[in-house]
Amino acid sequence: MxxxxxxxxxxxxxxxxxxxxxxxxxxxxxxxxxxxxxxxxxxxxxxxxxxxxxxxxxxxxxxxxxxxxxxxxxxxxxxxxxxxxxxxxxxxxxxxxxxxxxxxxxxxxxxxxxxxxxxxxxxxxxxxxxxxxxxxxxxxxxxxxxxxxxxxxxxxxxxxxxxxxxxxxxxxxxxxxxxxxxxxxxxxxxxxxxxxxxxxxxxxxxxxxxxxxxxxxxxxxxxxxxxxxxxxxxxxxxxxxxxxxxxxxxxxxxxxxxxxxxxxxxxxxxxxxxxxxxxxxxxPDADDQTPTSESYADLLRRCADDLGASGAELQEILDDASPMLTIESPFLEGSRAFIPMIAGMTDTDRARADREPADRTATVAERFGCEDLVRCFRLRYGGMLLRALEAETTAGTAPAPLRRLRDRLAERYATWQADEATGAxxxxxxxxxxxxxxxxxxxxxxxxxGDDGRHGAGPTRASRPSLATSVPGGA
Structure with missing residues (x-):
């Protein structure tokens, strides 16, 4: 064809x-x-x-x-x-x-x-x-x-x-x-x-x-x-x-x-x-190769700091809420996995920033990708944590301190929703x-x-395991 x-x-x-x-x-x-x-x-x-x-x-x-x-x-x-x-x-x-x-x-x-x-x-x-x-x-x-x-x-x-x-x-x-x-x-x-x-x-x-x-x-x-x-x-x-x-x-x-x-x-x-x-x-920034005025290393550090701060906020709310949570929902399971993972991601980005040449300039596309990853992760996993807390408030099992945590997260989440990329x-x-x-x-x-009779003949192509996202489960 x-x-x-x-x-x-x-x-x-x-x-x-x-x-x-x-x-x-x-x-x-x-x-x-x-x-x-x-x-x-x-x-x-x-x-x-x-x-x-x-x-x-x-x-x-x-x-x-x-x-x-x-x-x-x-x-x-x-x-x-x-x-x-x-x-x-x-x-x-x-x-x-x-x-x-x-x-x-x-x-x-x-x-x-x-x-x-x-x-x-x-x-x-x-x-x-x-x-x-x-x-x-x-x-x-x-x-x-x-x-x-x-x-x-x-x-x-x-x-x-x-x-x-x-x-x-x-x-x-x-x-x-x-x-x-x-x-x-x-x-x-x-x-x-x-x-x-x-x-x-x-x-x-x-x-x-x-x-x-x-x-x-x-x-x-x-x-x-x-x-x-x-x-x-x-x-x-x-x-x-x-x-x-x-x-x-x-x-x-x-x-x-x-x-x-x-x-x-x-x-x-x-x-x-x-x-x-x-x-x-x-x-439009997704494929813009124009150089910015920021080094790539500084971009990594800046976005790691922003993502780390959001992750720390989510982790604090999750830690405070955990003793009061009684419903083991999929949203809670996901929150307990992804929120701590954010801290690990920021550590990795800071470590690799230290290895980048100081004169390596970030492109507009790289800047957009790094900044939008911060927006993506706090919106995704803040939303999931809200759903985990709402499972309790909707079921009527949430004590007053848990309801206040839910309200606190909803207020913070609204500010993240407002920080949207313009031009999308x-x-x-x-x-x-x-x-x-x-x-x-x-x-x-x-x-x-390209039929060469390979089907059914075993692993005749490269047999190494594949990696189809940045970190398994992370993207």
Whole structure:
């Protein structure tokens, strides 16, 4: 499939208002399967922690296998529409399905329990204040994407979740040529992770957002140790790369690294792995390479100080509230994991700032990325802590001191909501889905056109575990 065809298909992605709720998403997939029983096979692959069946939808009978999984982080729903559009295309577009010669195994959402806790903002996803106030992200050890088995030096992880086990079995049963884990970011531009340096694929990964008028994110990467294959395209280097980097800074890697990713598991079978990270909002500074008057080291220190101050405020409220909390909600579990993590992140940034050349000037894109990370984290995790406290006030179990802490946090949170980045614009959902869809087509086309009989032959590609975010669970 040539690039022109991919761009045509991307341009045909329909517009959507908001994101589908979990029940609606499942109903749409079930209706597709019922309407096309000769093309779609539904297989139960596992059960969520709260007892919901997990299904994979097999479409087609091509000679290559692809696994595409949504909801690996339940606050990242762009992949819901992408998964559905991919399924509908492979059922209804015979020419495209034939050209890709692929058997698709699509999981609409692998963490329905977590996704339901974000549904309050799915209908209106472009109000960042509303989004953050109703935000939920599981604690790292409760994230499907980052709870695959891992063993490297002092790190050993085997606390596999039921959803992760289902994901693992699907990968092992299908031995995919291609794995796509459907993610998205929050603010800025488009960027990718790719397990192999493939110039033909990378060229299309750049062409797709350009055709839709979306910028690449060329500012601060998710982690400083990422290896750039091309602008806004990063290698899926292994967990050991993160470990060695943190250790070199004098930071205990065991505080940041636990489980491995889905790509790490799939690469054991020789899979090409790809992640397309997409923002809900774009900003003109996201790809502005103009130098600023601030050194990069000073930028790191300044933003570390700002983030550390916000983290300290949240930690104080959490510590004061903890003796009075009786409801072990997912919001409390997440708060207890992420709020202390903020302090560790600031220590890491200060340590790496000391190693930056004094004359290395920050770009506008880097400044925007660092400053917006501060806004992102205090809005996300301040909102989650508020939800944890409100679980008590709503249930009627909160004593007066806990209600006062809730009011104190709500007042501080309102000031953070007011400190929003000016100039941010929401991106039409069709363009976001289009980027993911186009990236999938580019990778599947590469696999189909480069058939060398590797499928099912074991780990013939690079077999190092992948790292698809800055710190597992952190982004």
């Amino acid at each position: 040539d690039q022109r065809t991919i761009l045509r298909l991307v341009a045909e992605v329909p517009e959507h208002e908001g994101f589908p709720l979990v029940d609606d998403l499942h109903a749409r997939f079930d209706a597709l399967a019922a309407a096309h029983p000769e093309q779609v096979t539904v297989t139960r692959i596992g059960t969520s922690r709260l007892g919901e069946p997990l299904h994979s939808y097999r479409i087609g009978s091509g000679s290559h296998a692809a696994v595409v999984v949504g909801g690996v982080h339940p606050n990242e729903p762009i992949g819901s529409w992408t998964a559905l559009h991919l399924a509908e295309t492979m059922v209804g577009d015979e020419a495209t399905a034939r050209a890709l010669d692929t058997t698709w195994h699509i999981v609409p959402t692998i963490d329905p329990d977590g996704m339901r806790l974000n549904e309050a903002w799915f209908r209106d996803p472009f109000d960042r204040a509303w989004y953050a106030r109703h935000f939920y992200r599981p604690a790292p050890d409760s994230q499907v994407e980052w709870t695959f088995p891992n063993s490297y030096r002092s790190v050993y992880f085997d606390q596999v979740l039921p959803e992760t086990l289902a994901f693992m079995r699907l990968i092992d049963d299908t031995r995919p040529d291609l794995l796509v884990s459907l993610h998205n970011g929050e603010m800025g531009g488009v960027y990718y992770y790719l397990s192999e340096d493939l110039p033909d694929v990378i060229d299309t990964l750049h062409a797709v957002p350009a055709s839709l008028g979306l910028p690449l994110d060329t500012g601060e990467p998710e982690s400083p140790y990422l290896r750039e294959l091309a602008p806004a395209v990063f290698a899926m280097d292994g967990i050991e790369t993160a470990y060695d980097y943190l250790e070199g800074l004098g930071v205990d890697p065991g505080e940041h690294i636990h489980g491995a990713s889905s790509a790490a598991w799939a690469m054991r079978h020789g899979a090409l792995c790809m992640v397309a990270e997409l923002p809900f909002w774009s900003h 614009e929401p991106i039409p959902i069709s363009k976001l889905v289009g980027v993911q869809f186009g990236a999938i087509l580019a990778c599947a086309s590469h696999v189909a056109e």
